[in-house]
Amino acid sequence: MTQRSIGIIMNGASGRMGYRQHLLRSILAIRDQGGVQLSDGSKVQVVPMLVGRSTEKLRELAERHGIEHYTNDLDKALANPDFPIYFDALITQARVPAIKKAIAAGKHIYTEKPTAETFEDALELARLARAAGVMNGVVHDKLFLPGFRKLARLIESGFFGRILSVRGEFGYWVFEGDWQPAQRPSWNYRKEDGGGIVSDMFAHWNYVIENLFGRIESVYAQAVTHIPTRVDENGKAYEATADDAAYAIFQVAGGTTVQLNSSWDVRVHRKELVEFQVDGTLGSAVVGLFGCEIQPRNATPKPVWNPDLPETHDYYSDWLEVPNNDSYENGFKVQWEQFLLHVLEDAPNKYDLLAGARGVRLSEKGLESSAEGRRIDLPPVTL
Ligand SMILES: NC(=O)c1ccc[n+]([C@@H]2O[C@H](COP(=O)([O-])OP(=O)(O)OC[C@H]3O[C@@H](n4cnc5c(N)ncnc54)[C@H](O)[C@@H]3O)[C@@H](O)[C@H]2O)c1
Missing domain, CATH: 3.40.50.720 (NAD(P)-binding Rossmann-like Domain)
Structure with a gap:
C-alpha cells in the first residue's frame, strides 16, 4: 500500500x-x-x-x-x-x-x-x-534567496563567461544594547555560548560558494571583535568574547577568488543586507536577497581615470534588472x-551531514587562519 x-x-x-x-x-x-x-x-x-x-x-x-x-x-x-x-x-x-x-x-x-x-x-x-x-x-x-536563485540561473546560462572574482558584503549595524536594545541575542557575541560571526556565517558561505562557484581550496580570514563590550537582554554589560566581523578571501577551484566581508558593525549603504558582485569575462552581476542587476560585456562603459574632473557619469544607470520570471516559495x-x-x-x-561538516571546517579554519595570520589549505573531505 x-x-x-x-x-x-x-x-x-x-x-x-x-x-x-x-x-x-x-x-x-x-x-x-x-x-x-x-x-x-x-x-x-x-x-x-x-x-x-x-x-x-x-x-x-x-x-x-x-x-x-x-x-x-x-x-x-x-x-x-x-x-x-x-x-x-x-x-x-x-x-x-x-x-x-x-x-x-x-x-x-x-x-x-x-x-x-x-x-x-x-x-x-x-x-x-x-x-x-x-x-x-x-x-x-541562502541558496533559495531569490537573488541567489537568479545568480544561479545566470551562471547556468553561461552569462559570465569565466568567473574571475566575487566580492560580497553581508552585514548591518547591530546596536550595542546600551541606548537602544540590540536586535540580535547576546549569546551571538559570546564565544563560550557558541557565538561569533565566523561560526554563524561561514557555515552558510561554504555551501553558497561550493554550489555557485566551486570547491573552496583555501581560506584566509581576519576575524575581529570590533566592539568589546555590549549590553545584554537584562540591561547588563558583558564582555563580547566572540568575533563580530570577519574579512575573508576564499580561493575556489578553477581560479575564482571570492572575497567576503561579514560584519555586525557596518552601516548599510547598499540596496540589501547582503550583496555579491560577480565579475566574469563576458559580464557582471550584482545580487542581493531579492534583486539582481547585470551588465554584459557589450554594454560595459569605458571609464577613464581622471582625478581632476568631477564624475559626470552615473554608473548605476548602466545596469539592467533581471526579472523574476519565476515564483519563489519560502x-x-x-x-x-x-x-x-x-x-x-x-x-x-x-x-548532507558531510556538506555540513565542510561548513563547520570552514568556520574552524577561518578562525585558525585569523589567529595564525596565514592562508589555510582545505583538502577534500572524505568519510
Ligand atoms: N539557517 C539559518 O539562517 C539560521 C538562522 C538562525 C539560527 N540558526 C541556527 O538554528 C539553531 C537555533 O537557533 P535559534 O536562533 O532558533 O535559537 P533559539 O534560542 O531561539 O532556540 C533554540 C532551541 O533550543 C532549545 N535549547 C536551548 N538550550 C538547550 C539545551 N541546553 N538543551 C536542549 N535544548 C535547548 C530551546 O528551548 C529552543 O527550543 C542554531 O543552531 C542556529 O545556529 C540558523
Missing part, C-alpha cells in the same frame, strides 16, 4: 528557527497543502511531533496549531517507529548528542546549521549517519520538501 503519512520529530520546535521557519512556514504549510507531492503525483502527509524542554510551551503550540503529538521526553519520541525523521533546531551546543541519539535510534536526520561546534564532531555525525545507513540533510537556506519549505522526497523516494540530496 502507498504510504500516506510520515512522522517527523521536531526537536527545538519552540525556538526561533524551529518555530517560525521550520514548523510554521514549512511543516504546517506542507500539512495545509495536503502533504508533500511525490513524483507519481500522490501526496504523503506530514505529522509533526513537537519536542522541547517545556511541556507548557509545547502544549500551547500544539493547541494553537492542532498538533496531536508533543513531549519533553526525547528518548520516548525516538522510540516511536511512526516517526522515522528526526529534525534538530536546538542551540548548536546541544545538537551533537541529540543527533547521535537519533542516529542510534535509526532515524533519518535533518538539521539546522552549523551541524556541530567542531569539525571533528561534525565529521563524526556524518560518519555515524553513513554507518547507520540513515538519510541525512542540512539546512542550506526556501525552508522547499528544502523540507526536497528532504522528504530524499527520504520517501530516494531523490538526490547533496546537502
